[in-house]
Amino acid sequence: MLTRAAVALxxxxxxxxxxxxxxxxxLTALLRDLRVSSxxxxxxxxxxxxxxxxxNAAAVGxxxxxxxxxxxxxxxxxxxxxxxxxxxxxxxxxxLDLILYGDRVIDEPELVVPHPxxxxxxxVLEPLAEVAADLVDPSTGKTxxxxxxxxxxxxx
Numbered sequence: 001m002l003t004r005a006a007v008a009l010x011x012x013x014x015x016x017x018x019x020x021x022x023x024x025x026x027l028t029a030l031l032r033d034l035r036v037s038s039x040x041x042x043x044x045x046x047x048x049x050x051x052x053x054x055x056n057a058a059a060v061g062x063x064x065x066x067x068x069x070x071x072x073x074x075x076x077x078x079x080x081x082x083x084x085x086x087x088x089x090x091x092x093x094x095x096l097d098l099i100l101y102g103d104r105v106i107d108e109p110e111l112v113v114p115h116p117x118x119x120x121x122x123x124v125l126e127p128l129a130e131v132a133a134d135l136v137d138p139s140t141g142k143t144x145x146x147x148x149x150x151x152x153x154x155x156x
Contacts, residue, residue, distance in 0.1 A: 002062040003102040005031060005070065006135055008115070008124045009057045010095040012044065016055035019081050019094040024059055026077045027096075030070060031061025037127035045123065047089035058099070058127035060135065067101045071111050074098065099124060103138040114139055119147050122154055 007027060011019040017039060024036045037058045044051040063070055074096040081094040099115045106113040114137055118124045125148040128135070133145035140147070 002032065002064060003104075004100075004132075004135070005061065005063050005067075005098065005102070006100040006128055006132060007031070007059045007074065008095075008097040008099050008118070008128070009036075009059060010054050010097075010123070011093060012052045012054045013091045013093045020055055020057050022081055023077055023094050023096055024057070026080070027059050027061065027074075030065060030073050031059065031063050034059055034061035035131040037130040040123060040127050042123040045121065046117070047091075048087075051091050054123065056123045056127055058124065058131055060128070060132040067098065067104065067106055067113060068108075068111055070101070071098055097124075099128065100135060100137065103136070105138050120151070122148070122151050125151065 009020050009023050020039060028034050040056045042054050042056055044054060078094050078096055083093050084090065097115055098113055099118050101113045104113060125144060129144045129148045133143060135144045137147060
């Protein structure tokens with residue numbers, strides 16, 4: 001059975017666009033019919049001060065992988081690009097976050113889906129709305145487009 005999954009991509013170190021292109025190309029092995037958004041440059045949010053600006057995107061596709069296996073594969077892709085985690089919120093070459101996995105709500109030590117903070121993050125919702133505005137957040141019943149419209153206007 002195929003499940004529609006949404007992934008947020010981000011980078012704020014090195015060749016940011018190259019890291020996002022790499023991540024998207026590797027996601028094609030995990031997600032069928034992958035659709036990838038434009039790239040959005042944004043100020044750092046939710047990380048220690050003084051970090052470089054981020055380049056963000058979103059991707060949506062269908063997978064047969066269970067959510068935990070998909071997450072492990074995404075973490076391996078991050079590692080291939082040299083992602084280090086010396087502390088929470090550290091700058092990153094490539095960040096892949098599983099935002100939605102069908103209509104599943106998962107709350108496990110290693111995996112929380114829907115992603116706990118995606119509803120407040122324009123840098124996730126804006127690119128996601130570009131490729132899948134109709135996706136529904138199973139926790140709120142709202143579409144990505146509706147969630148984006150609830151956010152205050154962008155200041156960056």
